[in-house]
Amino acid sequence: MSTAKRSRRSDNGDKKPPEGERVRRKPGRVRRWLIRPAVWILVAVLLLGTAGLLYLSSDAFERRIQATVEARASEALGRAVTLEELEIHLLSLAADALGVRVAGPTPEAPPVLTVRRVSVNLSLLDLVLRGEGKTALRVEQLSLDRPRFELRYADDGTSNLPDFPGGNGEGDGAVEIQLGRLLIQDGVFLYGDRRIPLALDARRVWGRLEGGGFDEEHPYRIRISARSMESRWLDIEPIAPAVTLEGRLYPSHFVLSAGRLEMPELGVELSGDVRWRDSAEVRVEIAARGSAAWANRLGYLDEPVEGPVRVNGRFHWSPEDWEYGGELAAEHLDLLGRRFEDIEGSLTGDAAE
Numbered sequence: 001m002s003t004a005k006r007s008r009r010s011d012n013g014d015k016k017p018p019e020g021e022r023v024r025r026k027p028g029r030v031r032r033w034l035i036r037p038a039v040w041i042l043v044a045v046l047l048l049g050t051a052g053l054l055y056l057s058s059d060a061f062e063r064r065i066q067a068t069v070e071a072r073a074s075e076a077l078g079r080a081v082t083l084e085e086l087e088i089h090l091l092s093l094a095a096d097a098l099g100v101r102v103a104g105p106t107p108e109a110p111p112v113l114t115v116r117r118v119s120v121n122l123s124l125l126d127l128v129l130r131g132e133g134k135t136a137l138r139v140e141q142l143s144l145d146r147p148r149f150e151l152r153y154a155d156d157g158t159s160n161l162p163d164f165p166g167g168n169g170e171g172d173g174a175v176e177i178q179l180g181r182l183l184i185q186d187g188v189f190l191y192g193d194r195r196i197p198l199a200l201d202a203r204r205v206w207g208r209l210e211g212g213g214f215d216e217e218h219p220y221r222i223r224i225s226a227r228s229m230e231s232r233w234l235d236i237e238p239i240a241p242a243v244t245l246e247g248r249l250y251p252s253h254f255v256l257s258a259g260r261l262e263m264p265e266l267g268v269e270l271s272g273d274v275r276w277r278d279s280a281e282v283r284v285e286i287a288a289r290g291s292a293a294w295a296n297r298l299g300y301l302d303e304p305v306e307g308p309v310r311v312n313g314r315f316h317w318s319p320e321d322w323e324y325g326g327e328l329a330a331e332h333l334d335l336l337g338r339r340f341e342d343i344e345g346s347l348t349g350d351a352a353e
Contacts, residue, residue: 061088062086062087062088063086065086065088066083066085066086069083069086069097070082070083077102077162078162078163079102079103079105079112079162079163080102080103081100081101081102081103082099082100082101082103083097083098083099083100083101084098084099084100084101085097085098085099086098092121093121093122094119094120094121094122095119095120095122096117096118096119096120097115097117097118097119097120098116098117099114099116100113100114100115100117100118101113101114102114102162104160105158105160109160110150111150112149112150112151112160112161112162113147113148113149113150114147114148115144115145115146115147115148116145116146116147117143117144117145117146118142118143118144118145119141119142119143119145120139120141120142120143121139121140121141121142122138122139122140136175136176136177136178137175137176137177137178138177138178139177139178139179139180140180140181141179141180141181141182141183142179142181142182142183143183143184143185144183144184144185144187145185145186146185146186146187147184147187147188147198148187148188148190149187149188149189149190149198150189150190150191151189151190151191151280152191153280153319159276159277159280161276161277163251163277174208174209174210174211175208175209175210176206176207176208177205177206177207177208178205178206178207179202179204179205179206179207180203180204181201181202181203181205182200182201182202182203182205182226183200183201183202184198184199184200184201185199186199187199191319199231200229200230200231201229201230201231201240202226202228202229202230202243203226203227203228203229204226204227204228205224205225205226205227205229206224206225206226207222207223207224207225208222208223208224209221209222209249215250215251216250216251216252219248219249219250219255220248220249221246221247221248221249222245222246222247222248222249223244223245223246224243224244224245224246225242225243225244225245226242226243227242228240228241228242229241229242229243239263239297239298241261241262241263241268242261242262242263243259243260243261243262244258244259244260244262245258245259245270246258246259247259251277252275252276252277252278253273253274253275253276253277254273254274255272255273256270256271256272256273256274256284257271258270258271259271263290263294263297265290265291265293265294265297266288266289266290266291266294267288267289267290268286268287268288269286269287269288270284270285270286271284271285272284272285272315279318280318280319281316281317281318282315282316282317282318283314283315283316284314284315284316285313285314286311286312286313286314286315286326287311287312287313288309288310288311288312288313289308289309289310289311290308290309291306291307291308291309292305292306292307292308292309292330292333293305293306294309303335303336304335305333305334305335306333306334306335307330307331307332307333307334308330308331308332309328309329309330309333310328310329310330311326311327311328311329311347312326312327313325313326313327313347314326321350321351322350322351323348323349323350323351324347324348324349324350325346325347325348325349326346326347326348327344327345327346327347328343328344328345328346328347329343329344329345330343331343
């Protein structure tokens with residue numbers, strides 16, 4: 001009997017399912033080979049992510065990033081750069097550098113630049129690479145609170161400015177930066193006994209730095225544009241022109257090859273150069289075309305004035321002196337209820353006045 005039962009079991013075990021009928025697998029296999037590993041992988045990812053966020057939010061991570069920032073900035077400027085504190089806000093993709101300081105030429109000398117707070121708000125945490133040799137960075141807002149920049153020149157012509165390290169002439173990359181807003185608040189520029197307030201509010205700023213190895217034969221090529229740039233460092237009514245600048249940056253000077261300011265009543269073209277290594281000097285050539293109403297906008301005239309105006313001017317500054325001059329021409333001007341035609345004149349001024 002037992003032999004018959006074994007025979008029947010053997011016959012049933014050897015029986016094949018009907019053709020076309022799907023074979024049902026045991027449910028334990030799917031759970032054992034697919035669901036359980038997926039759950040453990042998810043748990044491991046969550047644990048690693050939590051550990052990573054805890055580390056990125058720790059003081060140790062902020063100190064490490066602060067040391068890296070100080071080292072890179074010091075290398076780029078050729079002068080010690082320090083931060084009192086660095087605060088990183090991961091959820092808002094922002095960072096605040098407190099007590100930024102660029103040292104003077106000697107340990108006893110006052111710092112060239114101090115900033116109470118530098119705030120950066122990013123739209124992307126990392127650099128976005130755009131093709132070979134090109135790097136782009138998008139920043140929602142860059143704010144400088146109470147920057148203090150002091151310029152000093154000794155009797156031998158040397159200054160307290162950093163001696164920017166030169167390159168080897170092999171650079172060929174390009175860097176782009178896009179700023180939603182650049183804000184400078186409550187700043188001051190000190191030179192001798194002069195104290196000039198600094199304030200700037202620029203929006204939709206775009207800049208590009210390319211080529212060169214940063215030496216006297218291979219300068220960087222720079223292009224900058226801003227949809228509006230409101231400045232309050234002059235003793236005039238604030239203006240917010242659209243700005244476009246293009247030039248070449250050397251370790252010892254900057255050459256402005258083409259610049260343009262666009263305002264509702266006036267267009268201004270600029271060129272010139274700024275030198276700072278062996279001797280400080282600023283030269284600017286100006287060509288302006290537009291309406292005389294810009295004089296009202298800047299606060300130079302209270303009485304309304306109208307008429308097309310052309311101005312060709314120049315400005316020169318050095319530590320010892322400064323001067324400006326120019327020629328003005330207008331086909332006609334409407335002022336004080338009268339029309340004046342075929343107007344020509346000159347403008348001059350210097351530090352002695």
